[in-house]
Amino acid sequence: MGMSSKASQKKKIGVIGAGSFGTAVANILAQKEEVILYARNVDLVEKINNTRWHKDAAIHPNITGTSDLSYIASQCEILFPVIPSSAFREVMKQLAPYLRPYHILIHGTKGLDISTADGNSTDSSKILTRDNVRTMSEVIRDESVVIRVGCLAGPNLARELTDHQPAATVIASHFNEVIELGQKYLRNDRFQVYGNSDLIGIELAGVLKNIIAIAAGALSGLGLGENAKGLLISRGMIETIYLGRALGGKTESFLGLAGVGDLVTTCNSSLSRNFTVGFRLAKGEPLEDIISSMDEVAEGVNTVKIVHKLARQYKVKALITQTLHRVLFEGMSVKDGLQYLMKYPLNVDIAFLKNLQ
Amino acid sequence: MGQQAEKTKKKVGKGHYKPIIKRSKYWPVVQLSKHRKEFIEEVVEESIKRIKQLRPSKKELLEELEVIHYREKMRIRGNPWRVDPPDDLAFWNDIKAKLLDISTNKENAVSVEDLLRLIITRYANEVAGNFKPNKYRFVRSMVKFGLRRLLNASRVGGIFAIFKSDYYLTDKIQLFGEMEHIRKLGKKGTLVMVPTHFSNLDSVLIGWIIHVLGLPPFIYGAGLNLFNIKIFAYFMNSVGAYKVDRRKKNLLYLETLKMYSHRALIKGAHSLFFPGGTRSRSGHVEKTLKRGLLGTTIEAQRSLLLDKGPQDRKIFIVPVVINYHFVLEAPTLINDYLRKTGQERFYKEQDEYSTSYRIVKFLLSFFTKNSNISVSLGRPLDIVGNYVNEKGESLDKNNNILQIADYFTTQGEITEDQQREEEYTRMLCDRIISEYKRINRVFASHLVAFVAFRYWRSKFPQLDLYNFLRLPEDDLNIPYHVFVEEFEKTRQKVITLKNQGKLDMAEHMFAEPDEIIRLGLDNLGQYHVNKPLFLQKDLILTKSLTTLYYYHNRMDGYEL
Numbered sequence: 001m002g003m004s005s006k007a008s009q010k011k012k013i014g015v016i017g018a019g020s021f022g023t024a025v026a027n028i029l030a031q032k033e034e035v036i037l038y039a040r041n042v043d044l045v046e047k048i049n050n051t052r053w054h055k056d057a058a059i060h061p062n063i064t065g066t067s068d069l070s071y072i073a074s075q076c077e078i079l080f081p082v083i084p085s086s087a088f089r090e091v092m093k094q095l096a097p098y099l100r101p102y103h104i105l106i107h108g109t110k111g112l113d114i115s116t117a118d119g120n121s122t123d124s125s126k127i128l129t130r131d132n133v134r135t136m137s138e139v140i141r142d143e144s145v146v147i148r149v150g151c152l153a154g155p156n157l158a159r160e161l162t163d164h165q166p167a168a169t170v171i172a173s174h175f176n177e178v179i180e181l182g183q184k185y186l187r188n189d190r191f192q193v194y195g196n197s198d199l200i201g202i203e204l205a206g207v208l209k210n211i212i213a214i215a216a217g218a219l220s221g222l223g224l225g226e227n228a229k230g231l232l233i234s235r236g237m238i239e240t241i242y243l244g245r246a247l248g249g250k251t252e253s254f255l256g257l258a259g260v261g262d263l264v265t266t267c268n269s270s271l272s273r274n275f276t277v278g279f280r281l282a283k284g285e286p287l288e289d290i291i292s293s294m295d296e297v298a299e300g301v302n303t304v305k306i307v308h309k310l311a312r313q314y315k316v317k318a319l320i321t322q323t324l325h326r327v328l329f330e331g332m333s334v335k336d337g338l339q340y341l342m343k344y345p346l347n348v349d350i351a352f353l354k355n356l357q
Numbered sequence: 358m359g360q361q362a363e364k365t366k367k368k369v370g371k372g373h374y375k376p377i378i379k380r381s382k383y384w385p386v387v388q389l390s391k392h393r394k395e396f397i398e399e400v401v402e403e404s405i406k407r408i409k410q411l412r413p414s415k416k417e418l419l420e421e422l423e424v425i426h427y428r429e430k431m432r433i434r435g436n437p438w439r440v441d442p443p444d445d446l447a448f449w450n451d452i453k454a455k456l457l458d459i460s461t462n463k464e465n466a467v468s469v470e471d472l473l474r475l476i477i478t479r480y481a482n483e484v485a486g487n488f489k490p491n492k493y494r495f496v497r498s499m500v501k502f503g504l505r506r507l508l509n510a511s512r513v514g515g516i517f518a519i520f521k522s523d524y525y526l527t528d529k530i531q532l533f534g535e536m537e538h539i540r541k542l543g544k545k546g547t548l549v550m551v552p553t554h555f556s557n558l559d560s561v562l563i564g565w566i567i568h569v570l571g572l573p574p575f576i577y578g579a580g581l582n583l584f585n586i587k588i589f590a591y592f593m594n595s596v597g598a599y600k601v602d603r604r605k606k607n608l609l610y611l612e613t614l615k616m617y618s619h620r621a622l623i624k625g626a627h628s629l630f631f632p633g634g635t636r637s638r639s640g641h642v643e644k645t646l647k648r649g650l651l652g653t654t655i656e657a658q659r660s661l662l663l664d665k666g667p668q669d670r671k672i673f674i675v676p677v678v679i680n681y682h683f684v685l686e687a688p689t690l691i692n693d694y695l696r697k698t699g700q701e702r703f704y705k706e707q708d709e710y711s712t713s714y715r716i717v718k719f720l721l722s723f724f725t726k727n728s729n730i731s732v733s734l735g736r737p738l739d740i741v742g743n744y745v746n747e748k749g750e751s752l753d754k755n756n757n758i759l760q761i762a763d764y765f766t767t768q769g770e771i772t773e774d775q776q777r778e779e780e781y782t783r784m785l786c787d788r789i790i791s792e793y794k795r796i797n798r799v800f801a802s803h804l805v806a807f808v809a810f811r812y813w814r815s816k817f818p819q820l821d822l823y824n825f826l827r828l829p830e831d832d833l834n835i836p837y838h839v840f841v842e843e844f845e846k847t848r849q850k851v852i853t854l855k856n857q858g859k860l861d862m863a864e865h866m867f868a869e870p871d872e873i874i875r876l877g878l879d880n881l882g883q884y885h886v887n888k889p890l891f892l893q894k895d896l897i898l899t900k901s902l903t904t905l906y907y908y909h910n911r912m913d914g915y916e917l
Contacts, residue, residue, distance in 0.1 A: 011768055011769075077767075077768055077769070078768075097757075100759075100760070100763045101741075101759060101760070101763035101764045101766075102763040102764075102766040102767070102769075104767075145753045145759060147741070147764065147781075147784070148777075174780050175776065175777055175780055176774075176776045176777075177767060177774055177776070177777055181767075
């Protein structure tokens with residue numbers, strides 16, 4: 001296998017996907033180790049390697065760009081895939097032949113994957129069950145022989161990370177060693193790394209918060225104030241927990257950095273893409289225009305579509321998700337959506353904590 | 358199906374395979390008992406190391422020993438068994454005195470480690486089996502002879518048929534699956550058979566299967582309670598059984614037990630685990646497995662890789678499903694289960710296996726009725742649940758070869774990581790359970806029970822399970838023509854699942870529906886006093902809804 005010879009070599013860390021977050025992660029890792037950054041586009045790789053500038057950020061000298069998946073897999077035993085959920089499975093399929101059980105994959109993608117037996121998309125399949133909806137760690141397990149997987153989640157706006165502002169993240173994995181290695185390579189005096197063993201819960205926390213982020217953007221776009229936002233975040237939190245538990249996460253995971261922490265950040269930030277989608281919707285722009293004008297994917301839009309179906313299937317009351325679905329895909333205006341939510345008779349503040357376990 | 362049938366025919370002599378190791382001198386289990394003393398010492402030392410890792414401070418260790426002493430005393434007082442050594446109480450009194458010496462800092466007090474060694478040595482000697490090839494051969498031929506005589510008497514008829522040899526056990530017990538494959542791997546590595554567990558007969562049956570396959574005897578952790586019964590004790594002692602005392606749930610005992618298995622696997626002793634722990638109480642094919650002993654396969658594989666390198670022997674897991682038309686203990690087992698899970702007071706009946714007399718009676722009954730058993734051997738797996746090929750190489754989903762060492766490797770080095778191995782054990786359990794579902798062979802008896810129970814259950818949706826099970830049996834019936842219709846619908850679904858490779862099905866399931874139903878009814882619970890299902894005039898009736906529930910559960914969990 002040539003493993004023993006590799007042990008003596010200096011280890012490198014791989015990042016797959018050179019979007020803004022992938023690039024930010026690569027820059028953090030590069031403070032400690034040699035990093036290989038994969039991008040599919042050959043020209044982009046050349047640009048990264050030559051100009052040392054990408055996504056409004058300087059590229060750390062320890063980073064080398066590549067567009068060769070077999071190369072990155074052979075050089076790195078720890079890989080961070082940070083690619084949009086819509087492309088995730090495809091990239092994993094391409095990468096899988098080069099992966100071995102000694103590889104460790106820690107992904108940073110906050111989206112879901114749909115795999116119905118008949119190959120239907122989210123739109124055409126009427127019923128979605130948990131089996132059809134896969135988190136990214138499950139996609140990795142489906143497509144490769146890698147078992148030691150983890151995810152990265154938390155309030156990590158790429159811009160702020162790039163600017164070396166203090167921040168923290170959560171690494172979740174069933175394997176302590178994955179968490180420990182992630183901490184070892186990511187942690188620095190500006191970046192704290194927490195561990196969590198509820199992999200699915202932490203993945204879902206990151207995924208589901210994007211829904212609430214769109215709603216927060218919409219409120220902001222309507223020019224509403226902080227009271228409204230507090231209301232949304234609190235109700236959104238509860239909705240997220242109910243959904244997350246139905247899909248296999250633990251309540252506690254949604255109350256930590258990757259849950260509440262990420263939610264508060266995203267709902268307050270115009271740097272967030274999902275927030276931006278909501279904001280521009282409220283300003284009256286059609287969804288298609290918003291999406292086509294963005295250079296990176298807002299995962300939340302697709303997440304609303306999937307979670308809306310799941311909520312129905314598992315009979316989870318998900319008012320915000322339902323209403324957003326109407327606004328995004330069924331022609332309801334943002335204003336009417338808000339009206340609908342405000343009129344809905346709900347009077348119990350919080351009811352999930354008593355059955356935490 | 359056809360392929361499997363062909364494989365069954367590829368046998369030597371009287372339906373048996375040639376032994377893979379001819380001379381018993383070279384059987385791993387013989388090697389093990391030949392060096393029994395050294396082996397026990399090794400187990401003791403390794404266990405001490407492990408315990409010290411788990412309880413690093415002297416204080417923790419002392420507390421642990423205090424608790425163990427207390428629990429052992431409770432056991433001796435509250436739940437003594439015939440097999441318990443006579444000096445049990447004296448031993449633990451002595452431990453108490455030594456513990457007192459340590460805690461009061463007496464001058465001549467023994468060290469905590471010595472105390473640990475004292476207890477673990479006792480446990481290891483208790484656990485260790487003592488295999489004697491001569492005794493093994495004797496028991497084997499006794500069993501074979503006895504069973505065959507009975508078989509001939511019942512099948513051919515007439516008392517004189519007892520001297521004929523027309524029928525062999527292989528006619529009664531059918532083997533399916535990857536026999537040759539398993540035999541090949543038996544030469545290359547260490548086999549770990551993990552069968553489902555429905556009846557106390559299972560261990561005897563598997564022992565016999567192992568012999569038919571031409572494999573050397575496996576070591577097997579038998580419940581110490583079985584050693585209370587003389588006929589079993591004799592049998593177990595002779596077939597390489599080690600003893601598992603379920604009353605002792607303390608850290609020292611469990612770690613010693615696991616270490617025994619771990620070290621024996623490293624030494625190449627093929628092993629038999631019933632990973633469900635005990636017999637399935639509910640009649641379900643195992644849905645959860647005990648991780649303790651299974652985990653030792655992963656630890657042993659890692660030890661082999663660490664100590665001897667990737668070229669050394671590998672450990673292979675062979676899931677096995679045993680299919681009976683009926684399980685003798687069914688009524689007791691299901692009552693046990695309901696008592697535990699339900700509110701109702703289901704009181705316990707006497708254990709069917711409490712006396713040697715009842716066992717002989719059971720065996721007689723078993724062989725005088727036309728009831729076949731099938732044993733399905735699954736595709737061998739490696740310790741993380743990948744299929745392996747005939748060379749023993751692990752394969753991924755696309756049949757690419759995997760290196761098992763890679764699963765234990767971090768950044769170029771094979772490492773020991775207990776938490777990682779616990780996670781692998783969990784995965785292995787899930788994998789074995791899904792293999793069980795896949796190789797489970799549906800019998801007519803299973804399906805009639807499933808269909809009838811589900812039919813009646815659907816008529817009372819407002820009742821919870823326990824209230825439903827308390828319904829008077831006299832009130833329940835299904836007109837035969839309705840039953841046939843329901844049965845046929847379900848059978849078609851079973852066939853679809855079989856074609857998708859999601860389960861297996863006995864050949865008799867392809868006969869005419871009337872014929873299959875008759876076979877199912879005839880065989881289902883024929884030994885039980887209260888028949889779980891029978892046909893009277895034109896009605897399907899039951900005399901024991903709980904027993905029917907038990908048999909129904911076997912088919913639970915499929916999309917039927």
